[in-house]
Amino acid sequence: MEKLISKYFVGGESFGLDAYEKDGGYGAARLIFDKFDAKGLIEEVKKSNLRGLGGAGFPTGMKWSFVPQNTGKPVYLVVNADEGEPGTFKDKYILWHVPHLLIEGMIIAAYANNVHKAYVYIRGEYTEPYRKFQQAVDDAYARGYLGKNIFGKKYDLEIVVHRGAGAYICGEETGLLESLEGKKGFPRLKPPFPAVVGLFGCPTVINNVETLSYLPFIINRGAEWFAKLGSEKNGGMRLFCVSGHVKKPGVYELPLGISLRKMIYEIAGGIREDRKLKAVVPGGLSAAILSAGEIDIGMDFDQLKAAGSMAGSGGVIVLDETVSMVEALMVTMRFYAHESCGQCSPCREGTGWVYKILSRITGGHGRSEDIHNLADICSFMGGTTICALADGAAMPLRSYPQKFRSEFEAYIREKRSSEAQQPGYESAGSEIKRGEGVGAIL
Amino acid sequence: MNQELISKIFVPEIKKKTDALVARYETRRASILEVLRLLMDYYGHLTLEIEEAVAAYLGIPPIDVREVVTFYTLFYTAPKAKKRFNVCRTLSCHLMGSDKMIRYLENKLGIKTGEMTPDGEWSLHAVECLGACEIAPMLQFNDDRFCGHLTEKKLDELIESAKKGEQKTSSGKKQAAV
Ligand SMILES: Cc1cc2nc3c(=O)[nH]c(=O)nc-3n(C[C@H](O)[C@H](O)[C@H](O)COP(=O)(O)O)c2cc1C
Numbered sequence A: 001m002e003k004l005i006s007k008y009f010v011g012g013e014s015f016g017l018d019a020y021e022k023d024g025g026y027g028a029a030r031l032i033f034d035k036f037d038a039k040g041l042i043e044e045v046k047k048s049n050l051r052g053l054g055g056a057g058f059p060t061g062m063k064w065s066f067v068p069q070n071t072g073k074p075v076y077l078v079v080n081a082d083e084g085e086p087g088t089f090k091d092k093y094i095l096w097h098v099p100h101l102l103i104e105g106m107i108i109a110a111y112a113n114n115v116h117k118a119y120v121y122i123r124g125e126y127t128e129p130y131r132k133f134q135q136a137v138d139d140a141y142a143r144g145y146l147g148k149n150i151f152g153k154k155y156d157l158e159i160v161v162h163r164g165a166g167a168y169i170c171g172e173e174t175g176l177l178e179s180l181e182g183k184k185g186f187p188r189l190k191p192p193f194p195a196v197v198g199l200f201g202c203p204t205v206i207n208n209v210e211t212l213s214y215l216p217f218i219i220n221r222g223a224e225w226f227a228k229l230g231s232e233k234n235g236g237m238r239l240f241c242v243s244g245h246v247k248k249p250g251v252y253e254l255p256l257g258i259s260l261r262k263m264i265y266e267i268a269g270g271i272r273e274d275r276k277l278k279a280v281v282p283g284g285l286s287a288a289i290l291s292a293g294e295i296d297i298g299m300d301f302d303q304l305k306a307a308g309s310m311a312g313s314g315g316v317i318v319l320d321e322t323v324s325m326v327e328a329l330m331v332t333m334r335f336y337a338h339e340s341c342g343q344c345s346p347c348r349e350g351t352g353w354v355y356k357i358l359s360r361i362t363g364g365h366g367r368s369e370d371i372h373n374l375a376d377i378c379s380f381m382g383g384t385t386i387c388a389l390a391d392g393a394a395m396p397l398r399s400y401p402q403k404f405r406s407e408f409e410a411y412i413r414e415k416r417s418s419e420a421q422q423p424g425y426e427s428a429g430s431e432i433k434r435g436e437g438v439g440a441i442l
Numbered sequence B: 001m002n003q004e005l006i007s008k009i010f011v012p013e014i015k016k017k018t019d020a021l022v023a024r025y026e027t028r029r030a031s032i033l034e035v036l037r038l039l040m041d042y043y044g045h046l047t048l049e050i051e052e053a054v055a056a057y058l059g060i061p062p063i064d065v066r067e068v069v070t071f072y073t074l075f076y077t078a079p080k081a082k083k084r085f086n087v088c089r090t091l092s093c094h095l096m097g098s099d100k101m102i103r104y105l106e107n108k109l110g111i112k113t114g115e116m117t118p119d120g121e122w123s124l125h126a127v128e129c130l131g132a133c134e135i136a137p138m139l140q141f142n143d144d145r146f147c148g149h150l151t152e153k154k155l156d157e158l159i160e161s162a163k164k165g166e167q168k169t170s171s172g173k174k175q176a177a178v
């Protein structure tokens, strides 16, 4: 299968500017100024069926067409490189191995939206990817590909590289904007959407690193070609991140719509020690879990949604037969309890209580009513909050006990306990304090 | 009083760097994450005095700085250990044995998760997904280098090399696991 972005994922270093140009790099960025006006470029991206690869899968061209160009205010481009969805590690590879591809994609997106200043928000823990990307930006400035009159055209583009400081919620696009403005990352009520009122009150385009990195390919080889690579309304390929109990974990660039079975058994080498598959998280931690019987499915936004899960960020986490689903759910909900920003009560309290109940169960003190209580809390967590973090937490919370109910019942009945919850490890929630939910005051 | 505090914290070298950071943004406040990081790198951790100076310098209330400092996990408000292990414990790492790695480090260092050794040399933290699940179980050393495919033997080696003060930066080969 042909590789697009991932053909650059070789060796330990970045493709420097010279190497990238030798490979045809920045050809697409030069081309657009003569070939397209901004509107025409948006139409081209629409035709490619490129979807947002940060998690929501929103059609990129359509998002751009919502940006008002007559407000008298500048339009900003913000690149989401916060990569916090557990199970996801693809953007790190782009920043690390081929930073110029992202810069080229940014130039294309900027031109389509009349942007002259762009920010890249990189998660704070990505120290080396940050250094490599910043170096690439410096090199691009030095060669006149950023700054004033880029490529000798009448077009200016400035890029500012900004680092986060450790908060999953800052991957949510409006939490990210708040953080970029120098505040804690409390997501904003929508509407207005960032396209209309975004960074510093101005219209703002927010896209994921990977989404933008496909733009040079679309320009070079055509929107129709890209659209045909994927499935219906899901153009192109994406970087699937496969981790957990497979023989060959890693980043695999595959067409949207590829079979999950094929991905696990052929591409990622199958299950370690040839054990049996138990379950798969198909699109980052926030996607509803699929049982082993549900893997004959095409991995695109629409098919996974129809199956009650989501394609999300492309993080595929594989669980083999040895896994305790109760412990896996406790670990999962501990993440949300830790990362809830605390702004909305259903999320702050809900994730805190759920984690408290689950760690009671994995501590060997589960009660028979706990399964019911989890479902009850779950029922008020979805759709009741400012952002989608709680909806993301509700997906595993609903699907694990639904699909593996007998395991939860047995775990409680037999008073099993987990290594992750032994005394001396941590008392549940003691260090969970960001949103100061229930979990914090145990 | 503010002016005094500002010149105490923003010594010439730091002031110059701060001004360059501030100049990148539309508002002074937007530079705060980068400015706090700069000050933390220089002073080791963020004190209330530093927070106040930042508030005065960026022209925002001290409570707003406090909110930011306490919201994000990468800001230290107390002295940090010289050698810090942040072990990831989210799902992919959990599946690959992060609990065992954490327990091993606890025993080896004689501290519990979240603690620092009394001599201030070592600390151990459990953290959430660091975006390196392909090399699970993994940890981040001193908030910089990623170390993956952890085993007890690897942890022993890591401790030994940290003792010798080998300050390797992250090596691409280690992370590029495809
Ligand atoms: C809680 C939460 C966390 C998110 N984290 C990320 C992230 O780390 N990276 C990302 O690109 N998108 C993330 N998103 C999705 C963004 O809100 C947004 O949809 C995306 O950046 C848009 O870019 P795209 O259309 O190119 O995907 C997150 C969403 C939510 C609700």
Ligand code: FES
Pocket (backbone or CB within 6 Å): A086, A087, A088, B088, B089, B090, B091, B092, B093, B094, B128, B129, B130, B131, B132, B133, B134, B136, B138
């Ligand atoms: S789960 Fe540990 S790095 Fe992602």
